[in-house]
Structure formats: structure tokens, C-alpha cells
Amino acid sequence: MVPAEEIFHRISRAQHMMVDIGIDGIIIIQRVDLYYFSGTAQKSLLYIPNEGRPTLFVRKYAPRAKEESSIEQIIEIGSVKEIPSLIMDTYQKMPGILGMELDVLPVNDFRFYEKLFDGVKCVDGSPIIHKARMTKSDWEISRLEATAELSFKTFQYMREVIEPGLTEMEFSGMFETFARRLGHGGQLRVRDYMTEGYPWHVLSGESGGMVGLLDAPASGAGTSPAFPCGAGSKKLVENEPIMIDFGAVLDGYHIDETRMFAIRTMPEKAHQASLAAIEIHNRILEKAKPGVTTDALYQFSLDLSKSLGYEESFLGPPEHKVTFVGHGIGLELVEPPIIAKNRGIPLEPGMVFALEPKMVFENKFSAGIESVFCVTETGARLISKVPVEIFTVNPR
Amino acid sequence: MVPAEEIFHRISRAQHMMVDIGIDGIIIIQRVDLYYFSGTAQKSLLYIPNEGRPTLFVRKYAPRAKEESSIEQIIEIGSVKEIPSLIMDTYQKMPGILGMELDVLPVNDFRFYEKLFDGVKCVDGSPIIHKARMTKSDWEISRLEATAELSFKTFQYMREVIEPGLTEMEFSGMFETFARRLGHGGQLRVRDYMTEGYPWHVLSGESGGMVGLLDAPASGAGTSPAFPCGAGSKKLVENEPIMIDFGAVLDGYHIDETRMFAIRTMPEKAHQASLAAIEIHNRILEKAKPGVTTDALYQFSLDLSKSLGYEESFLGPPEHKVTFVGHGIGLELVEPPIIAKNRGIPLEPGMVFALEPKMVFENKFSAGIESVFCVTETGARLISKVPVEIFTVNPR
Numbered sequence: 001m002v003p004a005e006e007i008f009h010r011i012s013r014a015q016h017m018m019v020d021i022g023i024d025g026i027i028i029i030q031r032v033d034l035y036y037f038s039g040t041a042q043k044s045l046l047y048i049p050n051e052g053r054p055t056l057f058v059r060k061y062a063p064r065a066k067e068e069s070s071i072e073q074i075i076e077i078g079s080v081k082e083i084p085s086l087i088m089d090t091y092q093k094m095p096g097i098l099g100m101e102l103d104v105l106p107v108n109d110f111r112f113y114e115k116l117f118d119g120v121k122c123v124d125g126s127p128i129i130h131k132a133r134m135t136k137s138d139w140e141i142s143r144l145e146a147t148a149e150l151s152f153k154t155f156q157y158m159r160e161v162i163e164p165g166l167t168e169m170e171f172s173g174m175f176e177t178f179a180r181r182l183g184h185g186g187q188l189r190v191r192d193y194m195t196e197g198y199p200w201h202v203l204s205g206e207s208g209g210m211v212g213l214l215d216a217p218a219s220g221a222g223t224s225p226a227f228p229c230g231a232g233s234k235k236l237v238e239n240e241p242i243m244i245d246f247g248a249v250l251d252g253y254h255i256d257e258t259r260m261f262a263i264r265t266m267p268e269k270a271h272q273a274s275l276a277a278i279e280i281h282n283r284i285l286e287k288a289k290p291g292v293t294t295d296a297l298y299q300f301s302l303d304l305s306k307s308l309g310y311e312e313s314f315l316g317p318p319e320h321k322v323t324f325v326g327h328g329i330g331l332e333l334v335e336p337p338i339i340a341k342n343r344g345i346p347l348e349p350g351m352v353f354a355l356e357p358k359m360v361f362e363n364k365f366s367a368g369i370e371s372v373f374c375v376t377e378t379g380a381r382l383i384s385k386v387p388v389e390i391f392t393v394n395p396r
Numbered sequence: 397m398v399p400a401e402e403i404f405h406r407i408s409r410a411q412h413m414m415v416d417i418g419i420d421g422i423i424i425i426q427r428v429d430l431y432y433f434s435g436t437a438q439k440s441l442l443y444i445p446n447e448g449r450p451t452l453f454v455r456k457y458a459p460r461a462k463e464e465s466s467i468e469q470i471i472e473i474g475s476v477k478e479i480p481s482l483i484m485d486t487y488q489k490m491p492g493i494l495g496m497e498l499d500v501l502p503v504n505d506f507r508f509y510e511k512l513f514d515g516v517k518c519v520d521g522s523p524i525i526h527k528a529r530m531t532k533s534d535w536e537i538s539r540l541e542a543t544a545e546l547s548f549k550t551f552q553y554m555r556e557v558i559e560p561g562l563t564e565m566e567f568s569g570m571f572e573t574f575a576r577r578l579g580h581g582g583q584l585r586v587r588d589y590m591t592e593g594y595p596w597h598v599l600s601g602e603s604g605g606m607v608g609l610l611d612a613p614a615s616g617a618g619t620s621p622a623f624p625c626g627a628g629s630k631k632l633v634e635n636e637p638i639m640i641d642f643g644a645v646l647d648g649y650h651i652d653e654t655r656m657f658a659i660r661t662m663p664e665k666a667h668q669a670s671l672a673a674i675e676i677h678n679r680i681l682e683k684a685k686p687g688v689t690t691d692a693l694y695q696f697s698l699d700l701s702k703s704l705g706y707e708e709s710f711l712g713p714p715e716h717k718v719t720f721v722g723h724g725i726g727l728e729l730v731e732p733p734i735i736a737k738n739r740g741i742p743l744e745p746g747m748v749f750a751l752e753p754k755m756v757f758e759n760k761f762s763a764g765i766e767s768v769f770c771v772t773e774t775g776a777r778l779i780s781k782v783p784v785e786i787f788t789v790n791p792r
Contacts, residue, residue, distance in 0.1 A: 107498040173573025226648025252622025
């Protein structure tokens, strides 16, 4: 359950921003935004005027929405078409300018709403939502810590059960089953309709050297050309570098962590690259403080990789590099801000990032690490609990 | 690999439809549509003019796209912004009216493309795509049969390993791991941005009686208010009805099947309801023939459920019933046509449906069945291979 004061503060923050940019109200539809601002993910629309009480219009299923949400005004509706007149009845006026989630709302749906709110100017409200969600409260950070604990245990489990002969996909199924026993929700949420989130990014040996469609240093083989990323049917073998990038979700909050594994050992080149990635990771953490900008951190990681001799492989092979070294994380796997080229956003206390310096040696292997940290008044604090090291295990 | 003649026929069909409705070309962006029309899911845009050769513009990663796709004209691009001038160079003219996937394309993305294709009228091209995909070729049906074989083996496995004390989520992890070993891709694809596909719809005992946000007879408990559907943390026990609705995907093609399980036995009321669901399922299969309309099949299922004494629970409890008894299935879990109220589409050979008559006794349990069938010249043929029966197992 999301505490009532959390919901209250989130809505207040959004209302202040609405007033600042001259929006009269906002309609929230997308499931994650809805959960963030209301505490329920039941099929609903949330109307937040720029002042006063919000109203949750619930299509299905009102008893659960009422139990989960601290929104006081909840109205059960049979159809979305009832909403404009219900807004008029409740607030005695219609918003002149209405914000909607134009970053996710499909064109056909938007046209339906534009017609429904005839005479209302519908504008993009998503920047307000992203800005509200960009810094996390102490309560949210405690939720992320709970997910990190689940993920820590899952990485421990991986060390116990990894063995040669398992396929990448099969191994991912094993550790996900373990994680589900602890509450892992299975479905990673990604906002962009063209990005598919999944928790089985196991890239062993040459799989780690496969570039592909993902906006990630390496895509892996995947299970088929229809889904050409993540774990595939390759079997894990001894003495190869195995990159395991696991996305865990508990009560809606995501943690995204990567560790290098080796059964027995890994080639020296991969070992050295893994150590270099850990060094870059640790040096960025030292540098991440309020006021430092995201693009400065990104540039720092590039310079450091170069000085360590990994310019060519860092963040992908030449010609196919990604231009970020970290991303915000929370109720979605990828959230603003991004620690990227040309995106100079100053770090603020409460921001939470997945930091993922990785090297890709095309057609050979990947090496890297990923942890989640939050920005505090004095610097960066790891939320991740998984040891910052290479996991070498002996075959049983 | 999708055979070249498949791609050729798919594109021809779309081109005929474009000519019929007066569209000059279509741009395909969404991953599943792209895979359907090109054979690759690499990050690309496919331009199909209403006559002549299509062009695949690949952003990432061209070597894999070229290996996977039989499209002859493949151009590697650095940015989407290059596309209009490349179309002009290639075809010596711009389309006057351009179809786009307005059912999935977010407003902000659409506005970007509208600006990019300045002077071109951008209209909704998604009806063409849906219509092209609505009937499946023999090759596609053979792919669905391969997925059905995987699913059949997975249901056999469930019978072997189900036992009291496993949580719903844990049990789902176990059978998904088994399925992944056989090639199951893990990620179920659903077109609607508000619907989240997942393979762990295990609803045991009272979980089956929980109505929720899903457009399904029952939603289950889910893992938290953030994801309040599907399997949850409830443990399986003896002598309760357990509904397992498993979505499997192999090489991009989905199968969606449901069976009732019981460890030892289930209460007589649940047993009788399960048998009634099987009867409705079988009678609909007898009736499904080319020319019969989807709404007639739906109405037939309602009448039959009433005559069997299940009017109140059929397709959900009173006030919360869904208005469909089946849905198209293929590269996405849910595709047109839907076997639903007020959607009178005549069945045609090659159409493939998941048929799912289900009863929900609110706060008590669900009972039902689901199989996948295709329409042939003479009637309905089951693609599903799982026995049409209730699975009762003895605890070990």
C-alpha cells in the first residue's frame, strides 16, 4: 500500500508544476503513472486539477481501487464517456488546458479523448509526470532497498546453481523462479512502446559480443529473429565470461544489476575488462554528487575508459556505441534522467540511477557491471547490495 | 527464418489493400508488424509503396537484418531523418497519402513523423495491417503447431510437478523454466499499450474468484497493487480448483491455453462448472465454420451457458462480465477478429482463435478451458494438442 502522505505530496508537486506552466488539469491513464499518483493500478482515469482534490474514475474494479488508493474522491464509471460531465458536476468548470500523457498515448486514443473533451485544449502533460517522478522520497527509496535485497539473494542463488550445460534461457528461468518465490513480479515495465523489458539478459561468451536492436552495448542472441535479444539457447560452458543483467521488481519498484560470472575462470582479457568496468563504476560513484551534471558524469566515464585503454570497446564496439552510461530507475526500468551525452541535468538528492559501464568486444564477449545508487546530500550511496566483484564459481 | 515467399505474399496483400483504399504507401515501425512484413525485428522502418519493391531502413543492426530478412532493398541509416530523402531518391516521388500505425504510435512520435514527412498526409494504416495478419498461411499455422507442441509438453510437465505448498508464482516459474528449455520466448506480445501480457496466469481457489483490471473473466490476485493480476503469493493446496492459463511463444508465434487442475480433487460445484465449460468449448468448435459470424458464435455461447445453468457466472460474475469468448492469436497474443458481442465478422479459412469459455464465481473460484483452433474449409480444427479434460493429480 502506498501511504496517503506519499500520494498527497506527489499530487501537490504535480499541481505546483501545472500552475507554473499554465495547465488547468491533467488526466492520467497509463498504468504506472496511475499507480504513482493514486496508489492503485486498477483500470481507471485520474483527474488532477491544478488545485483542489483529484478524482479517480474507476472502470474496473472499484472495490479493489477503493481498498488500495488513498484518493478520497473515487467514482465508479461504466464508460469513459461519462467523465467530462462528471468533471463538470464535481468542479463546476472544465479545464481550459488539459495535460495528457502524449509520450505514450497512441494517436487513435488521443483523437478519441480530444473529441470527448470537445473545446478543451489537450497538451502534453508528460514532462510534469516525469519531473514529479524523477526524485524519489525516502519511502520510495526504502521500497527500492527491499527490491535490492531480493535481487541480492537472487544473485547469491545464481552462484549456487550456475553450471555448464544449462542454456542461457533455462538458467534465467531458474533464477527467476527463485526470485518469484521472494515476491519478484516478473514483468519489467518500460515506458517506450518500442522497448521490451525482460529479466533474462544472460549473455554468455560470444552471445555477449552480439550487437543488435537494443539501445544497449550488446543485445545477445535472443530466442529467435522474432525476439533477437537477451538470453538464447546457447549453453553455458566453463572458462567463458558470462554477463548476467537481472531486472528485479518488487511491489512495482525495479532494480537493475549486472555481474560477470565465470564457471572456473574466464580468459585474462575478459577478466581485465571486467576489472576496468568495476574501476569506472567505482570512480563514477565517487564523483556523483548533487550539482554534478549527468553529461559531465558521462564524459568522465568516456575519459576514464580511454585512460584505462578501453576506448574502443566501451559502451559498445566502434560505430555501435550507446551514448549513455546510466539511467534513472523506479516504477519503470528506465526513467529520466539519463546519464548521457548532451543531457546536462544536475544531480539532486533523491535521484536514483542504474549505473552500467560495459565493454563489448564484437563477436567475442561483453564485460561490465551495473548497480543502483541514490544521490544523497553528500554523494552517491549504493542501494544495491550485491558485492562489487567478479563471481567465479567452481563446477560442482 | 520467415520464407521469402511468405514475405512476398504479405506485402502483395497489403499493397492491394492500399490501392483499394487509396493509400500511396505505408511506414511500418512497430516491432511485430515489422517482423511480419520483413522477417526481421531489428530496429528498422519498412516503407511499402502501393506498388513495387519495399525498402527496409535499418538503424540497428544491419548485418542481422540482412541475414534475417528477404527484403531485397535494405539501406542502413544513421538517423530516421534520412528517410524522406532516401524515399525520394529511391522512388523518384513521395507518397501523397502515407499510412502509419496510428493504433500504437504515440502522439509525440507521430508529430515527429508528420513534421519529417512535411507535405505528406499521414493517415491510419493499421486496419490494413490487421486485415493482412487476420488470416494465417499454412506456414504460419505450422509455426503455431510447433508452439502448441511446446505448450502440450509444458502442460504434461505441470501435471508431473504440481504440488501443495508451491506458491502460484513459484509454480509458474517452474513450468516457464521447463518451457524455456524448449524454446519458449518468455515475452508475450500484446498490441494495446494498456494491456500487459504475461505467461503466469495461475489462479488457484479463491484467486480465481478475484475480479480486477483485466479484460478477462477473472484477474487473480497478482503480486501487489502495482501488478494486481495473474499469479500471486497464495500457495496451492489440495482439493481446490486451480486454473492455469499459459501463454507460450516460440519463434514469435503464440499459443494461449487454459486447463483446470486439481491436486487430489476439486469441489463438485467446480468440477461441474469445468465440465460445462468443456461442453461449451466443444459445441462452439462444432459450430465454427467459414461464413459463421463471430457475434453469432458469441451469442451461441451465451445461450448455451444459460441452458446449462451457468448464465450468472459465464464470462465473469454479474456486472463484471467480459463481452467476448475468444480472440484471434498469432504474432500477438490478442489479434482481430474477436469472438465478441456486436462484432459480426464471418469466419474465413486461415483464421486462428483462442477460444476461452470460463465461469467466475466471485470471491470463490474460476472454472474454464481454453484452446487454439484454426478455421478450415470444412470447419474448426484444433491446433492445441493438450487433452480437453480436467487434470486431476495425486500428491506425491
